[in-house]
Amino acid sequence: MIEEKFDAIVVGAGMSGNAAAYTLASRGLKVLQLERGEYSGSKNVQGAIMYADMLEKIIPDFREDAPLERHIVEQRFWMMDDSSHTGMHYRSEDFNSDRPNRYTIVRAQFDKWFSRKVREAGATVLTETTVTELIQDAYGKVIGVRTDRRGGIVHADVVVLAEGVNGLLGTRAGLRTPPKPETVALAVKEMHFLPQEVIEARFNLRGDEGCVIEAAGTISKGMTGLAFLYTNRESVSVGIGCLVSDFAEAMESPYALLEDFKRHPSIRPLLEGSEVKEYAAHLIPEGGYRAIPELCGDGWVMVGDAAQLNNAIHREGSNLAMTSGRIAAEAIFQVKSRRDPMTKDNLILYKKMLDDSFVIKDLKKYKDMPNLLHTNSQNFFMTYPQLVSKAAQNFLHVDGTPKLDKERETTRAFVKARSRLGLIGDAFRLALAWR
């Protein structure tokens, strides 16, 4: 047994764990962070887009040395059917500010940097060390962890569970339930190497500028899902994700979806001549507000993906993770400064602070979205994309048909596919869930 006791043990070195460990250590707490991977980032998978504002609140001058790929100046939303895409593009010179808002990153490199910051802040970081069990006292208060190393019990006043979406530890200790197939998405992605100048030419970029494509439609074969293509400095990340329950029901395999997406006539030319460097898969918590477990208890708090904090509608996860990690750390610091014990009654401060932040407010706003999209996935991911594509084609195809007839044809197609009542219902439900 290790005699030494820590103020806090952080389990996991992803975005939330690093944010928590950094914030705790930089406020002078004695922190031990445990990570099962060879280094922070070795096991972490994300698209990945990083939101500057949330990182600035933790490390204000991160731009000085963080490994950032490109700052995003152009966002494309594509609604796809099998042969076309209907797109909404937004590009602005305003995104070329001194302090851009969004960056693409490569997690293996970014997390290594973040972990170095955590060490520099004074935390003790152990990698290749898996926490196997939370140690609880006779009253159920978490008092430490056991690891897979010999002599592995370490004690702490509070344990920050930043262990990621699977939440094995929290589940084993009865603090949460395992992820359900209908509340997690399985996303797969590939990194395609392309020379910098080819990326810049293909996506109309200069220097560090980046472009993001997010696409939905028939590419997910009627399942609730989203595909993406992000530009890094010398590579392009391309991926697709759908709910696990949908995969099971539709008997589709993730890699086959990704292959189809890559072969889509709108995507293929963007990837031409590239070399695949990396293939990765990851679960994403998509249950939204209703899937959030208890966030704290006696001697523990839960942050990031482990606490299901992910905004699927806005495709934001890492910023919720960072923010929850930071807020949990600030709450722990406040409790500690008052010399109060790390009980649930005191740690509830974390939940209160999180409720007041964008994290819970946003998730609450969309609390009905996951359910709506899931139960109506055929309409939203098959029927409408096809109808929209048809309408656009109809509009643009010049063949001597009077314009009025063309409009009627489009209207008829929508009504035929969904009925007037269905259309109104879908619009109403969508508006209600968005509100």
Add this chain to the structure above:
Amino acid sequence: MHIVVCIKQVPDSAQIRVHPVTNTIMRQGVPTIINPYDLFALEEALRLRDRLGGTVTVVTMGPPTAEDSLRKALTYGADRAVLLTDRFFAGSDTLATSYALAAAIRRIGETFGPADLVFAGKQTIDGDTAQVGPGIAKRLGLLQLTYVSKLGAVDPDGRSIEVERRAEGGTQVLATRLPCLVTMLEGSNEMRRGTMADALRAAREPIVVWSAKDAGIEDIGKCGLRGSPTVVKRVFAPTARSEKAALIEVRPAARDTADALIDALFTRLPKLEAELIAAQTA
């Protein structure tokens, strides 16, 4: 017993990529590991220490980032780590490397107690020379046991050591006196998983960092590029050879298939036939 283990941080050869455009090796972003042969040496040293008592000091020469490998060695259970780092060492070949490491080991002996045994891996996977271990032994005047596959009895009081050494056509059992230098082969043991206490110590304990001067090196001219008579003249990727598979038409009765195939082969490759016959008669 004081055991010194020489390790080297090398790029993980399993993950080295060739740049698709320039055809050069992309070192950036390639993870580094402890040279795999050195791990067998380290584990053997740790086992000896556990059995006989004493301390294990790991030493490496390299850039400041080589600290990662030393910390890893501490995680496995080494007691002390020394990093020999100096810009004067840049560009060292095996001669200059063994000169610097020998000086450092001498200084380690003066500072932490004389070394009874020096371990090294047989060779590194990035240099493949197998020269640095013997080079150190020569400079320190140590007896050397190279290509060791197994350690036998080690008697620190009687100052003796017995090892098995892989040799052509068999195994040699060698005995000699301490102190000596041993270079280890692969597969002699399996690296342990360090304890929680070792991992904590490794994460926090300072590493001893020595410059050339700290290590007591007087002649800088024998270090780095200046002290290295061998230079890498050129690095290139071998050109890919592609030979098209040829279909050999053979239409024999089933039991003669092999004969017919050999006939067809010898017709196409007469030189091969001549060589095989020559080998047969020889």
